[in-house]
Amino acid sequence: MFLFLVVALQTALRKVGDCVIRRCDESDLAAVIDINMVALPEHYSDYFFESIHRELPEAFIVAELDGKVVGYIMCKIEFGFSNFRKLGFVKKGHVVSVAVLEEHRGKGLGKALMLEGINGVMHKKSDEIYLEVRVSNTGAIKMYERLAFEIKSRLRSYYRDGEDAYLMALELS
Numbered sequence: 001m002f003l004f005l006v007v008a009l010q011t012a013l014r015k016v017g018d019c020v021i022r023r024c025d026e027s028d029l030a031a032v033i034d035i036n037m038v039a040l041p042e043h044y045s046d047y048f049f050e051s052i053h054r055e056l057p058e059a060f061i062v063a064e065l066d067g068k069v070v071g072y073i074m075c076k077i078e079f080g081f082s083n084f085r086k087l088g089f090v091k092k093g094h095v096v097s098v099a100v101l102e103e104h105r106g107k108g109l110g111k112a113l114m115l116e117g118i119n120g121v122m123h124k125k126s127d128e129i130y131l132e133v134r135v136s137n138t139g140a141i142k143m144y145e146r147l148a149f150e151i152k153s154r155l156r157s158y159y160r161d162g163e164d165a166y167l168m169a170l171e172l173s
């Protein structure tokens with residue numbers, strides 16, 4: 001029974017070359033936290049990663065290559081005003097964090113993680129998905145645009161260092 005559960009948790013959602021895109025297991029969280037530390041200036045407590053994983057495992061996805069986690073995406077579900085419909089109150093997926101180790105970028109892993117994160121929030125019947133991105137992060141903005149995300153607003157001094165963010169969103173329903 002235990003073996004069956006482990007195999008089920010490690011099931012590939014998709015493959016990109018030799019890399020497996022699959023749901024994050026609790027035992028992957030340490031590697032995810034390490035990637036977050038080196039890839040992004042926004043860091044969180046271990047408890048935060050654990051709680052996001054507990055709340056929405058369907059949209060907490062990792063990329064694994066040769067037994068090593070090399071990328072991740074984690075998302076939340078929220079309720080709030082629509083980024084598309086005036087005064088509409090909707091269920092929204094929120095991409096909290098996504099990153100790929102530098103040496104593995106440019107091979108389609110970020111896009112594959114995003115697609116499975118989107119699938120995860122769609123599984124929860126979300127109407128939209130949104131994220132914040134630094135206005136200077138042109139690579140990530142390009143990736144989101146390729147996935148049909150639109151810039152909906154500019155959030156002034158959103159980051160601790162004073163940089164603005166774009167709020168980007170994609171309608172799912």
Ligand SMILES: CC(C)(COP(=O)(O)OP(=O)(O)OC[C@H]1O[C@@H](n2cnc3c(N)ncnc32)[C@H](O)[C@@H]1OP(=O)(O)O)[C@@H](O)C(=O)NCCC(=O)NCCS
Nearest residue numbers: 098099100105106107108109110111133139140142143146
């Ligand atoms: C953003 C990030 C996750 C992209 O991961 P990746 O594995 O390199 O992305 P992919 O190879 O899947 O590229 C996806 C698409 O985005 C485009 N893209 C990605 N990085 C790009 C860059 N630096 N410049 C231009 N386009 C880029 C690609 O051209 C590709 O488009 P295509 O599908 O038409 O070929 C990665 O650069 C990263 O981890 N950056 C640091 C962390 C970060 O900034 N996270 C986002 C915070 S909001």
